[in-house]
Amino acid sequence: MELLSWGEIILKILSRLMPVWIALVVTFSFSIYFKRNLGLYGKLFDSRIGVIGFAILMFWVFTGFFAGALDWIVTSDPLSQVSGMKNKVPGTPVRGADPGDYPFFLLGGDNMARDVFTRVIYGSSLIIVIAPLATLFAFMMGITLGLPAGYYGGKLDTILSFLANLILAFPVILLFYLLVTPEIVDTGVPQFMAVVLFFFPLVFFTVLLNTRFHTTPRKRTTILFFVVGILGVLYLSVINEAGSKISIFNSVDLFNIDAGLLTVFVSVVFVNSPTTFRIVRGLTMDIKTRDYVSAAQTRGEGPWYIMLWEILPNARGPLIVDFCLRIGDTTILLGTLGFFGLGLESESPNWGATINDGRKLLSIYPHAALAPALSLLSLVLGLNLLADGLREESLRD
Amino acid sequence: MGPFILKRIAVMIFTALCLTFVVFFLTNLHPNLEKLAKTQGNFRMDDQAVNSWLSNRGYLRPLHIKYGEWLGVLPGYVIEGKDKKTRGKCINPKNVEQKVIPIFCGIIQGNWGTSTVFRTDVDSILLTRLSLTGKLMFAVMLVMVPSALIFGILAGMREGSRTDRALSTVSIVTTATPEYVSGVILISIFASSAFGLKWFKGTATQAMENATIENFLLPVMTIALYGMGYIARMTRASMTEVMTSQYIRTARLKGLGFGNIVIKHALRNALIAPFTVIMLQFPWLLNGVVIVETLFNFKGFGWVLVQAAGNNDIDLLLGVSVVSVFVVLVTQLISDIGYVYLNPRIKVS
Numbered sequence: 001m002e003l004l005s006w007g008e009i010i011l012k013i014l015s016r017l018m019p020v021w022i023a024l025v026v027t028f029s030f031s032i033y034f035k036r037n038l039g040l041y042g043k044l045f046d047s048r049i050g051v052i053g054f055a056i057l058m059f060w061v062f063t064g065f066f067a068g069a070l071d072w073i074v075t076s077d078p079l080s081q082v083s084g085m086k087n088k089v090p091g092t093p094v095r096g097a098d099p100g101d102y103p104f105f106l107l108g109g110d111n112m113a114r115d116v117f118t119r120v121i122y123g124s125s126l127i128i129v130i131a132p133l134a135t136l137f138a139f140m141m142g143i144t145l146g147l148p149a150g151y152y153g154g155k156l157d158t159i160l161s162f163l164a165n166l167i168l169a170f171p172v173i174l175l176f177y178l179l180v181t182p183e184i185v186d187t188g189v190p191q192f193m194a195v196v197l198f199f200f201p202l203v204f205f206t207v208l209l210n211t212r213f214h215t216t217p218r219k220r221t222t223i224l225f226f227v228v229g230i231l232g233v234l235y236l237s238v239i240n241e242a243g244s245k246i247s248i249f250n251s252v253d254l255f256n257i258d259a260g261l262l263t264v265f266v267s268v269v270f271v272n273s274p275t276t277f278r279i280v281r282g283l284t285m286d287i288k289t290r291d292y293v294s295a296a297q298t299r300g301e302g303p304w305y306i307m308l309w310e311i312l313p314n315a316r317g318p319l320i321v322d323f324c325l326r327i328g329d330t331t332i333l334l335g336t337l338g339f340f341g342l343g344l345e346s347e348s349p350n351w352g353a354t355i356n357d358g359r360k361l362l363s364i365y366p367h368a369a370l371a372p373a374l375s376l377l378s379l380v381l382g383l384n385l386l387a388d389g390l391r392e393e394s395l396r397d
Numbered sequence: 398m399g400p401f402i403l404k405r406i407a408v409m410i411f412t413a414l415c416l417t418f419v420v421f422f423l424t425n426l427h428p429n430l431e432k433l434a435k436t437q438g439n440f441r442m443d444d445q446a447v448n449s450w451l452s453n454r455g456y457l458r459p460l461h462i463k464y465g466e467w468l469g470v471l472p473g474y475v476i477e478g479k480d481k482k483t484r485g486k487c488i489n490p491k492n493v494e495q496k497v498i499p500i501f502c503g504i505i506q507g508n509w510g511t512s513t514v515f516r517t518d519v520d521s522i523l524l525t526r527l528s529l530t531g532k533l534m535f536a537v538m539l540v541m542v543p544s545a546l547i548f549g550i551l552a553g554m555r556e557g558s559r560t561d562r563a564l565s566t567v568s569i570v571t572t573a574t575p576e577y578v579s580g581v582i583l584i585s586i587f588a589s590s591a592f593g594l595k596w597f598k599g600t601a602t603q604a605m606e607n608a609t610i611e612n613f614l615l616p617v618m619t620i621a622l623y624g625m626g627y628i629a630r631m632t633r634a635s636m637t638e639v640m641t642s643q644y645i646r647t648a649r650l651k652g653l654g655f656g657n658i659v660i661k662h663a664l665r666n667a668l669i670a671p672f673t674v675i676m677l678q679f680p681w682l683l684n685g686v687v688i689v690e691t692l693f694n695f696k697g698f699g700w701v702l703v704q705a706a707g708n709n710d711i712d713l714l715l716g717v718s719v720v721s722v723f724v725v726l727v728t729q730l731i732s733d734i735g736y737v738y739l740n741p742r743i744k745v746s
Contacts, residue, residue: 162408166415169729171680171721173687173699174714177706178420183428332575339577339688340703355577359584359692363599366585366592373578381573388569 004091004104013106013117016073020062027058040320043393050389056382060124060375068125074118075102078349085109087365090116110354110368111361119349120371126350127379130261131330134268135323138330141200141269142276144207147307149277150284161281164274172271173336179267180260180342188245190263195239195246197269202231211305238262264343268333272326279322283315290314317394324387328380335376351376398737405733409726413719420718421464424711430456433709437513452476454484467510467715469503504719510712514704519716522701527720529605530686530697533620536613537682541621541628542675548625549632549671554659556637565633571626576688580619584692587615601693616693620685624678628671635670639663669739676732680725 004012014021035042044050066072076082076094082105084095090108094101107117149157179190206228213220233254240249241256257265287293288311296306337343338352351372358369423429433456434447442450451457455474465471466486473486475498487502502508509519552564571579586592588599598612639645640663648658687699694700698720705713 162412166412169412169680169722169725170416170419171683171687171702171718171725173684174420174702174706174718174721177703178423178714181429183432183709184423184426186428187426189423189426328573335575335577336684336688340691352577355581359577359581362581362584363589364591366581366589369581370585373581377570377574377578377582380575381570384569384573 003089003093004106006091009091009106012104016075016106016117017063019066019072020059023062023066024055024058028055040317040390040394043396044386044389047389047392049385050393053382053385053387053389056378057386060379060382061128063121064125064128067121068129074121075104075106076115076118078114078119078122079347081113082109082115083113085115086113087111087361087368088113089365090367107371108365108367110357111365112357116354116368116371119354120351120375122349123351123354123372124375124379126348127331127334127376130265130268131327131334134265134334135272135327135330137197137201137265137269138272138276138326139319139323140204141197141273142278142280143312144200144204145273146277146280147284147311148303150281151288151303151307151311153285157281160277164277167270167274172333173340175271176267176337176340176342179270180263180337185259185263190259190266191239191241191244191246193266193270194262197266197273198235198238202228202235205231207304208308211302211308258344260343260345264334264337267343268330268337271333272330276322276326279318280315283318284311287311287314321387321391321394324383324390328383328387331376331380331383398734402730402734405730409730412726413722416722417715417718418464420715421467421711422460424709424714425456425460425463429709433513433711436708453482455486465503467503467712469501469505469508471503472500473502504715509716512705512710512713514708514710514713519712522713523698523716523720526696526698526701529695530690530699532608533616533686533689533695533697534682536608536617537620537624540617541625544621545625545628546632546668546671548629550636550659550664550667552629553633553636553640553667554663556640561633564629568626568629568633571622572630573626574623576619576623576685577692579622580615580689580692583615583619599693601695605696616689616695619689619692620682623685624682628674628678631674632667632671636663636667639667642666665739669736672739673732673736676728676735679728683721683724 031038031042032045035045044054063073067074082094085092085105086109088105088109090106092105092108093103094105105115105117107115107120110116110119145160149160178184184190206224209223209227210220213223236249237254238257240246240253241259242250242253244259284307288306292314293306293310296310301310334350335352335355338350338354339356341353341356344350344353354372355369355376358366358372362369430451431447434450435442438446438450448457453476455463455476458474462471466473475483475485475488477483485498487499487508499506504510507520509523511517512519512522515522548564548568552561552568555561574582584599587594587597589595597610597615599615601612601616604613604616645658645663648662649655653662683699686697687702689695690697690699691703698717701713702717702721704710705717
């Protein structure tokens with residue numbers, strides 16, 4: 001078979017991505033049709049930048065979902081090495097392909113003769129799960145600590161702000177190099193950090209529900225029992241791993257998380273949370289002077305009720321915008337980790353590691369590094385544009 | 398101003414102590430020490446040999462004592478090992494005829510320790526490497542700051558104009574491009590045989606002695622691009638704010654020319670925010686330096702960081718963290734002082 005021309009490659013890639021296009025068209029037609037009833041999300045479709053950003057983001061979300069959950073789109077296995085395909089240029093036909101296999105390496109082969117296209121697509125399914133989740137945990141931590149720091153001020157604020165500045169003054173790469181090594185994983189330090197970091201969502205939801213329903217104790221107790229029960233089991237499953245430093249909860253351990261992945265996750269959350277803390281703290285200090293807060297205080301509401309049900313909902317605009325930006329930052333951080341070969345095993349198709357693999361032969365075969373680099377760029381760009389659009393729309397009213 | 402700066406410096410020193418202690422703690426965890434012993438001694442050592450290697454060199458004592466020694470507030474250890482050799486923190490193994498052995502030899506006394514990877518003094522390594530990175534940073538600043546400010550001012554001068562849209566798009570794209578992405582793209586386009594342009598070199602190894610545009614432009618652009626977009630966006634935001642203020646309108650109504658207003662009236666107020674942003678960019682630039690030095694094989698400070706961390710070279714890592722924490726904190730201080738100095742409305746309390 002012949003080498004494909006660039007036009008054919010693009011056509012073939014576009015047709016491989018068909019499920020994504022269909023999903024995008026469906027999402028957009030529904031959203032635009034109902035946009036008047038969808039609040040801020042609907043208003044996003046009035047801003048051109050926002051729509052472009054949202055489209056790029058959803059492209060990667062759908063791609064990641066279809067590839068990761070359903071094994072669609074991809075053309076071969078991300079780890080299998082095909083002999084004779086080492087460093088082949090994009091559009092090379094697979095040598096000795098079986099009739100059932102896809103006959104081309106659409107974006108060429110990398111230095112280990114693996115399919116670049118497949119690896120890039122699988123990389124997106126890793127990113128779209130890890131980056132938002134890590135950001136979410138960082139937000140939980142930032143909110144749970146930032147609200148009281150801003151609301152009470154005083155010594156608590158001084159101590160927490162000092163700790164936040166301490167983490168912010170730490171060079172991120174040095175921290176990664178110190179935390180994300182196999183030796184540190186052996187000592188259990190990441191696991192102990194996980195014990196602390198993942199405890200915050202638990203606290204957050206408990207306090208959130210307790211303050212809302214504390215006037216109706218029976219309802220409160222049932223809700224809390226189920227929510228805390230489920231979250232507690234999840235919490236213990238995450239921190240516990242048989243044969244590691246924390247293995248006393250083996251009886252409730254539902255699933256195991258790869259130690260490298262947990263370490264990466266913990267360090268990304270750790271690096272991100274001080275920034276969130278500072279934003280939440282600043283917003284709280286601003287909002288607590290408003291009249292509705294004084295009204296709630298006069299009504300006799302407790303401080304945590306005011307923080308979580310009066311201040312937090314009113315801080316949502318900037319927080320949503322920052323959430324989008326921070327997912328982008330987290331994506332960049334995850335890429336940095338992969339680039340230095342830290343954390344996830346080097347075989348894994350995450351974009352950073354793929355760039356790192358490809359860069360050694362960059363001056364001769366740039367395609368292997370270029371494809372994941374451009375993918376990462378487009379995802380982060382999409383998130384930034386979306387954040388810009390959201391900011392514009394939320395400032396409008 | 399005096400008490401404010403003094404207080405800030407006290408907090409700075411405390412922060413630096415905390416951070417170096419964290420680095421000290423992490424590098425002195427037992428698996429890390431074991432790795433150190435095996436790379437320094439030999440890889441086939443059993444647990445007993447590892448332990449005696451470590452205890453002979455004083456690694457197995459309590460953490461706070463070792464930290465105190467490193468700092469220079471506790472007397473350095475002198476241990477007569479099981480192999481009948483006397484080793485001490487302050488005894489120089491190369492200088493056999495050392496007459497007077499100093500009691501304290503920590504970082505306060507100017508003794509940064511010895512690198513186990515490079516087998517020389519940490520301070521001399523840091524000095525040579527920092528001067529190389531300094532060269533890189535100087536070039537980055539020279540490219541990044543003026544172009545970012547010009548971009549921001551041109552964009553913010555007339556909000557919503559076509560120039561504004563175009564420049565804002567450029568800056569949003571550059572903020573979305575981390576160094577390892579822009580570096581890869583730049584090398585692919587300008588230095589690879591695949592595109593055939595080959596205008597520049599894909600490595601900056603030669604730039605360490607002799608920097609030319611051919612071997613130095615790509616690494617400099619790679620770092621500058623990422624920071625540039627952010628500073629440009631900040632400058633644009635503060636410029637648009639200034640341009641809508643009352644006194645600019647007054648100046649316009651007075652009949653002043655547009656160029657005159659921008660340069661004489663708007664610029665100073667519009668540059669307050671970007672100044673602090675530029676200063677606060679330093680910690681991120683440090684990140685960029687590590688990535689770019691790895692990507693372009695430029696053996697500066699970032700390269701040393703990677704080497705030290707990869708080999709658990711405790712003294713060198715501590716030296717690296719002292720320098721980088723110092724850079725971060727000093728730039729924060731400068732940004733605060735500069736903010737007060739530039740903005741007369743803010744008073745230090």
